[in-house]
Amino acid sequence: MRQKKNVSCPKSKRCPIRYDARSYTVWFDRSEVTILAIGGRIKLIFELAQYYRQYLSWKNTSADLIRDKKGRWWLHIVMETDNPKVTPINETVGVDLGIVSPATDCRGTFYGEKHWKQVEDRIFELRRRLTSKGTKSAKRHLKKLSSRQARFRRDCDHVLSKRLVQSVGKGATIVFEDLTNIRGRAKVRKSQRRRLHGWSFAQFQAFVTYKAEAKGIAIGFVDPRFTSQKCSSCGHISRSNRPTQKDFKCKKCHAELLADHNAAINIREDFLKLRGSVNNPFVSTDDLG
Template sequence: MERTVRIELHPTREQASALQETLVQFTLAYNHVCAYGWHQGEKNGVRLHHVTYYQTKALCPGLVSDLLIQARVKATETLRSAFTWKAKKEAAYPKKVARVQQQGKPVPVFKPVRCPRSQHCAVRYNVHTYTLDWQTQTVRLSTTQGKMSLAFTVPHFSERYRGCRITTADLLCCNGRWWLHVVVDVPEPVVQPHPEVIGVDLGLNRPAVTSTRHFLGTRRWKEIDRRTFRLKRKLQSNGSKSAKRHLKRLARKQMRFHRDCDHVLSKRLVQQAPPGSTIVLENLTNLREGVRHRKGEGQRRLHTWSFAQLYGFIAYKAQERGIVVERVDPRHTSQTCSHCGYQARNNRRSQSVFHCRSCGYQLNADLNAAINIRDKYCLAQNGTPVLSGPLSDGLSSQASA
């Protein structure tokens, strides 16, 4: 399995100037390939290489051939993603127009997907263009001024990856500090399979509830997020110089706070599961398009919910303990009684109370949904029909289809 180690470089003034020039030329090559591929409708890497290689070589004479190829590879990946997003957006616009016309609202303006362009594209290195020595804590990088050796430091939380085999790396500059994101290859853990399956219900009010009756997350997270949002809104309405200086200090604070919360939540969730067990999550796709909130706090919290980032954190933390992470279709898991299986929309009396209309069973609504998620996966594994819905096995691959 692969992990990314974020190490800080300590270049001299001359080395920093060479790194900056390398970053500028790599970005120029990347933008040139993106512009050609976008206007020509081309996303095939081989054809893009044959057409753009000598042009980018003339534009960026300081880059070695391997860095030019890596710029083209990154541009190809971006173009494929952009063309996919463009087709998806164009297909969804007529449906969106029909929906708003049915509601009697004005037709929204279509915002086309533009050509991808980067101001600071991270330089991608491979085993041919950089060498890293864990013992001396030095790295040798290809730059526009030739190869240079730079000192680096490893953060304390990444010390366990020291000495692992390196693969690729990305060089980037953030607020005047140079960082190298090194991808290392870590051996897979050898863990005996465990029969336990834990269902997890994710939400905005309670961040995570497991089928083993663990309510994870802290209520104060919500208030901290509200306080930061109110402060930023007040400073933006003020508009003074001191308010702008304060806003600059608050830049990316909410994003860092959400990231920290997701790290804490994923770590606690993985710790609840024994090694070799299975964690089952909801396959939350197209959530913001399918759920409608009135303008206000509910809509803001929905659009700032980083559930995809949380999925990624849970997946890589679980992999280190040999835990399998699966996803199931979330439909009707909140409306079905985990005791008798009766499904009705009015089973859920409020946000936190589930009261079955058929058998009278009462339980916390999020805990009931977590149990249903676990049972849905277990039934799918046994070949038994799952909770109501068109899916046959309840797995994420079928849900996305």
């Protein structure tokens, strides 16, 4: 006879209320919204930040009413619009996401700030000290620190993705490596494991994707195998081509360049070869005869 397992049900003190087009109406021109409540519809006045006025021409769909820890009420409105129709151009930019440098493209442009790593190192040291204490106060501090670190990384990814998308033209293509399950497959030095597991590459790629779609830029992916070991000049593949994490020196043709730049060039070339093999028409011997 099987024993029943007690499963706890998730609870929330501030569960958001979801509204659809029938249960709320918003007028952005006069900063008013009506929402359906138990006693009927309620009219409310709201404030809209200047940044969000760029989306007023979009169509509003659902909305979530949320109360934060400080007792303030927020209405999160989902806006949608069609992707712009843009003619593709002959511009393909490969981007390598690294542990040392957050992002590098095939043109040799490095994205990121030096002080970001310093902030991450300070947070890591503080987390280690708080964890060793193990007091209730330290645990509360750790919880706040985790939220602060997540907000910091999210802000960095927004800055990086915006810079990258603005660097290419409408109709271009940005290509990344397919980094699915990279944490389980990657072999890195012990000193780099912490940075690998704290790497928010999926969030960064998601930010680039939606920013690129709004501008009419396509996103592509390639197999990440050998992109960091292959020489972008002669195609020679060898682990010994990487004497250090930062540098690349081909053992065959002796080409030297930064490792992330070399990988970004390979990402671009692999995507162009893949796209060329897909787009090439099949020609039979009967057609030639």
